[in-house]
Amino acid sequence: MSATPAWLAYDREHVWHPYSTLIDPPPVFPVVGAEGCRLKLADGRELIDGMSSWWSAIHGYRHPVLDTAVRGQLEHMAHVMFGGLAHEGAAELARTLVDITPAGLNHVFFADSGSVAVEVAIKMALQYRAARGEVEKQKLLTVRGGYHGDTFGAMAVCDPVTGMHSLFNSVLPEHIFAPRPDVAFSETWDAAVLTDLRELAAFHADTLTAIILEPIVQGAGGMWFYHPAYLAGVREICDEFGLLLIADEIATGFGRSGRLFACEHAGIAPDILCLGKALTGGYMTLAATLVNSEVAYTICRAEPGVFMHGPTFMANALACACARASVELVLNSDWSGNVARIEAALRQGLAPCRDLPQVADVRCLGAIGVVELKEPVDMRSIPHAFVARGVWLRPFGRLVYVMPPYIVSDAELTQLTAAMVEVVSELP
């Protein structure tokens, strides 16, 4: 097979990649297939996938159960509009999600991507206030270091620095930011860490509708794992000041953090929950916003009597069929045993990084391993270093991290962590 397919030159000049430039873009590697935990490159090389295609491919690629579910759905219909029509796949997927998520989240809005699920959550929080005649309560309170997506509503609650708010200042709604939850998952809990958030909630209570944050694991905003007591405290602050709690579990949902949903670490239920990424096992784009009955019925009882959102591809039938199969696959597997096995292997395999002069911190939680460097990596050279070692990892900034599919073998984990230790140790 040719190392460089003919279309690659066209891609580099005409096709945007995530957060990329069209002028002398950094390398991209042509993929021709993927199976299990392996990506197959055009030149015949195979890479062990350490990214799960950004948290999503939890069962690996070409899983026979998911393939069969999608093929089976094609026999009926790929998609029908969801306005005025209904289908079994959406209803049964909703039933499962309501059953397995924290108590009280009884109603489901299917969205087409994680960012849209966050937009929907924010819109619910706004329509809820309008319905209650609390029209001045339009702001959100969140923490620094968060990531909630790339659309404008979502971007406005991303970390203002890494989210480049300065670029979009004039159009972004201004929300309230508390410091990053600065107590690590397994550190000794210190309630003083919540002081700033509580003071901001108290000070702005008249203009706030909700607190939005990623429970336990802050993903693309810094790969930071914070203490469950912080999340429990956030729930208390919401109750104290009459705020809704929006939990963005788009990255953490379906077992990644060691619990089926990261909220379970703190034993709390949010008022609104966003799911995405691993929902379809990484096969296609589908997300969901779940909401409790108090918020849902308050919205529906007031003017205009409907929730104002309805994407063209809402509850796409192929995606719903795939998501049902993927969630069943999680529930019928020993996902928690697998995630615990991965966590142990990551802890052990990445431990040597602690002694490297390039490294600021090493942390692992569930099936996520993070090596935080002192300096940002060079995104032109580091991909080659990993590909040369037969693994697929995509660091960003000062973070080299791994979150493999749950089916990853012990040998593959060893190869992933060994590559991370080697590549990091060779950094300047």
Ligand SMILES: *Cc1c(COP(=O)(O)O)cnc(C)c1O
């Ligand atoms: C990825 C992510 C999003 C955005 O999802 P998209 O499908 O990329 O729009 C939102 N929140 C969190 C926590 C995420 O990890």
